[in-house]
Amino acid sequence: MTTALTPSTNAVDLGPAVELVSKEEGHRQPLAPEFVSAEDFSPLEVGYDFGRVRREDIESGPRNIWRYKKLLPVPSNVEEIPNTEPGCTRLVRADNLAKALGVKRLWVKDDTGNPTHSFKDRVVAVALAAAREFGFDTLACPSTGNLANAVAAAAARAGWQSVVLVPSSLERAKILTTAVYDGALLAVDGNYDDVNRLATELAGEHESWAFVNVNVRPYYSEGSKTLGFEVAEQLGWRLPEQIVVPIASGSQLTKVDKGFKELAQLGLVDESPYTIFGAQAAGCSPVSTAFRNGHDVVQPVKPDTIARSLAIGNPADGPYVLDTVNRTGGSIEDVTDEEVVEGIRLLARTEGIFTETAGGVTVATAKKLIEAGKIDPDAETVLLITGDGLKTLDAVEDAVGPKATVAPSAAAVNEILGG
């Protein structure tokens, strides 16, 4: 099940990363561009020897994810190599939204400020840095949106080739926002499952192509830890009490947890209890459904939701999400497309942050969990807002518009606004 690549693992500098470890049984193997254990067929994760890491090491670093390079599988000089410099996005104290939701202390981690306006810039930057060490020269992915933008932009900045595969039915706007970076964007006649299968096939054939979410996935997924690192650092080096994370493959949720645990293990934050909540759209809720039914495996579904960036019907990390949420005493919920749109509008109206549908899922799920008494209104809560409303304008198209169309006179305006 490993790829056909011959890894050039001699003398790779991936900083503190020292090995790959299988998630199920802990089999260890050298660092390589592989993603599934040949021993137990479970996903491979990066194993580290962190040594000593101090807050000062981080605080004196650049204002992007490379300040955490001692906690990531990236070269020691990673910040010197041209990259998109994602991360260090705003953590906003959201008192207006807190009031609307009936909770005391609420924070929004606004990842729309990344270079291509989603958290994918984080994971792609880490994947690119690792892929360079392994001798790849082309960055590739199957995608329907945010990932395509992030891969094409990161490759352009790095001076690499990119190969981005998208379903040919994808909306024109999403094609433009990737095509502008001038990589090899290919429209594939098929659905997203077809595109994904094609990516795995190509990853096995092309020794120089790093498919970020296939053959270098163990490195790629570590990038999501930086969301957890930043939240903790921005809170003044402490863990939040509650956090709500959207679920697509489930990787992000498990990596935020991993990030929190690493910070505590290294003494960078005090060990304190935290609860992780998962958010899905009702039209693609395999993990939420499994949680509700008390299952520890996830039954695949056929997605049908406006929250396309979360529409993974067979989430690879589903079981690990269930573990994490149960271990931390959390919960998982799903919300309808109507609630997603209301979530987008609520966040925009209260805090001036315009998120994509995935962010609407997070806000609406938080609302539902608060109303159900699952989220403690007296404890602090962080919402992860991972993508930008400009990319999913169609979601709000029927819901918002001008208050009125008026003649160009003050009298006309005053009549409408009661001036």
Place this chain on the structure above:
Amino acid sequence: MTTALTPSTNAVDLGPAVELVSKEEGHRQPLAPEFVSAEDFSPLEVGYDFGRVRREDIESGPRNIWRYKKLLPVPSNVEEIPNTEPGCTRLVRADNLAKALGVKRLWVKDDTGNPTHSFKDRVVAVALAAAREFGFDTLACPSTGNLANAVAAAAARAGWQSVVLVPSSLERAKILTTAVYDGALLAVDGNYDDVNRLATELAGEHESWAFVNVNVRPYYSEGSKTLGFEVAEQLGWRLPEQIVVPIASGSQLTKVDKGFKELAQLGLVDESPYTIFGAQAAGCSPVSTAFRNGHDVVQPVKPDTIARSLAIGNPADGPYVLDTVNRTGGSIEDVTDEEVVEGIRLLARTEGIFTETAGGVTVATAKKLIEAGKIDPDAETVLLITGDGLKTLDAVEDAVGPKATVAPSAAAVNEILGG
């Protein structure tokens, strides 16, 4: 010519700001929500008593424009009041673009990372902070795009009302990105000139409405200084040798210059020569035309360009732009819409940054000025990229797309990409 407002100037705390000064003859008057001198009818600018400002004061501040609060007309506690926290966007070393353009050292100031993805978040944040001190409770503007987004978002976050006036012919996407914040967005039956006139009329009638670019314009425009401050700080506390700035009203260019001068006067940077270049679209090039003809006044034009965020046919600060560019030994050029699109694509292809049409104007103008020998290829150059490509997708719609549409098989992909 002052507005009908009764300013509550008693005990306003606008930090180092102490007065308003007329731009032409230097007449001084108390701080107030006024924008034109009753003495000489020239624009009013903020006058300061900076006192001592040290680099440490700035470096220990928040990672947003409020780190420069001792250089802005804002309250001393401005960072504690809910706001969108703009600024501290990336300054990217652009070696790929430098190579493509044939220059040695090039930097891109990427202001697409702001909360609503344009530099307008900076000026609106300063306008809001000042407006609050003057007792306003509604944030307003006439706009056709970026400013509308920024005002609606900033008002939502602050818990203020907003009144945003746009031409009713505005594209649906631009209406959605403002309407989502749920302020009073009004579509006005008329062109942008009609909307502008209406705004001035309404500013005179409504004592509680702060039109950011009308009655509180002196404060608003100071926000653009932060672009200059950040560039200098990010270069390690020094001024760049050359900088290219797009021209709409011309305010931004003059304020970047003002920012540089203030830093030098306060000893925050060494005084060193710098040259400022101006960029316009050929379809709206009144300042470029005046510069070319050696005039010191600007003849209004009727705009016709895809660079709509720069399409101000009668730029208020045109004469001051000419002064500044001439004083610093710079130049002003304009570029065709085709060149604008090529500029957008060049920046995306080389640095992975997707800018709106205004950024395309800046890149294409830089190229033209380099080719003409006006920009020194051996000196360092900074390009100001002030807005996001996601907002002007139509500009690239006919120019970019997938390399090919293929069947979902590796063989089909390999045939196209020569694998």
